[in-house]
Ligand SMILES: Nc1ncnc2c1ncn2[C@@H]1O[C@H](COP(=O)(O)OP(=O)(O)O)[C@@H](O)[C@H]1O
């Protein structure tokens with residue numbers, strides 16, 4: 398209203414709209430909570446500066462990296478990547494039916510739709526480390542627990558984005574197949590999935606990158622992979638060995654990211 | 666109503682004995698459809714005999730597409746009956762509905778091909794009218810005889826050399842011809858088309874209309890198409906039906922229509938205040 402009036406009068410609209418009283422109170426609350434949170438997180442400039450020499454010291458003690466345990470480290474690294482790969486592959490595989498149930502147009506029944514949506518958001522909201530703890534308790538220590546955790550995490554990620562990709566596909570080809578008497582499965586496999594494929598591949602590659610990074614940490618709770626090596630090295634003050642492990646992780650993550658962006662460009 | 670409904674074709678059918686014996690492919694009675702409070706079809710009735718070519722005319726928004734979609738129950742009508750090929754469309758469900766749809770080819774205004782698949786795969790999809798499963802999804806998985814039939818259908822629309830090309834790399838006219846080939850692959854008993862050439866330039870449109878109507882009539886199929894081109898309607902149909910304000914306002918042999926009556930179809934309808 399006021400903006401219209403201003404335009405009619407030929408005046409330049411104000412640079413900033415004056416917020417309403419409720420919006421103003423909301424801003425105030427958010428700022429107050431942010432200030433309180435700084436207190437709560439025990440943020441301390443002094444602590445940071447006091448820590449600096451120790452950081453430098455740690456860094457110096459890591460050099461030169463100790464390559465004597467490179468064999469076991471590389472095999473743990475391979476195990477980490479294998480966990481990520483298998484977890485992502487299984488996750489992508491199971492995401493597909495889940496995403497079909499969770500997309501409005503393709504879901505066989507509204508109840509199935511809400512159940513699938515709920516499951517996906519549950520998989521997403523529980524952090525992967527918690528899934529890892531859960532599987533360590535239920536299936537035992539080792540890479541299998543980690544793989545399952547990554548699978549569930551991938552299902553939460555891919556389930557959501559696969560469903561969105563399928564909902565965004567054009568309806569025309571699907572209507573054409575319905576009109577010629579195709580089954581629902583035929584419409585999904587011949588029209589929806591081919592149209593959503595670039596998006597599926599993109600999401601799956603992102604998911605692999607994400608799983609590679611996660612798989613490094615899962616070892617900390619005993620779910621397999623290189624994380625446990627890093628924790629042991631740190632606990633035993635073997636900083637040069639820890640440095641080797643960190644560099645190895647860095648190279649792995651970097652390689653996976655490069656590979657994934659290369660594939661993305663090739664395929665799409 | 667300012668336009669008198671002329672019913673020559675039905676009278677002809679009653680008069681000539683062999684025409685009377687020919688069955689009725691489409692029989693619609695009292696078909697009604699609303700979107701919210703907007704009544705788009707207010708009780709349409711029509712009958713189309715086997716082998717006829719009928720154009721459905723009407724201004725934009727007069728409900729032509731809605732009528733065609735309701736016939737195949739791509740949209741659920743609010744009331745009335747639709748009989749296609751002597752089966753009550755409105756009573757069917759599940760597999761029986763699919764089997765009846767399978768016998769009706771449908772060419773849309775936008776070709777509605779799957780963009781990332783090859784022309785051949787898109788034509789092959791027509792086989793889903795008879796058979797589902799992975800062999801009907803992609804040409805690479807298809808049976809030998811189905812691939813050959815699909816290629817033959819492409820040949821009939823003059824695109825055999827484009828079989829391997831992705832659908833999103835074809836021109837508008839080529840895409841529409843692939844859609845026609847897909848309908849042929851269906852081995853339909855009649856065909857619907859909803860403004861099949863509206864998105865093409867006039868020359869390409871003419872070419873596609875020639876091809877479409879020619880191919881279908883050669884097989885003696887009933888053709889029911891919508892158009893907002895009077896020229897196309899007069900050139901490719903034996904009979905014209907027109908919608909205006911949700912009602913059928915004209916129904917008669919194409920040869921007997923005068924321009925004045927046809928132009929009146931496109932005059933604005935006064936909507937009663939709701
Ligand atoms: N899915 C829909 N939801 C709401 N209104 C619709 C829908 N489809 C069509 N309509 C309305 O119905 C009327 C008839 O549309 P349509 O059958 O597409 O006309 P035509 O094909 O003759 O141009 C239009 O006024 C249009 O706005």
Ligand SMILES: [Mg+2]
Pocket residue numbers: 729730731859860
């Ligand atoms: Mg239309």
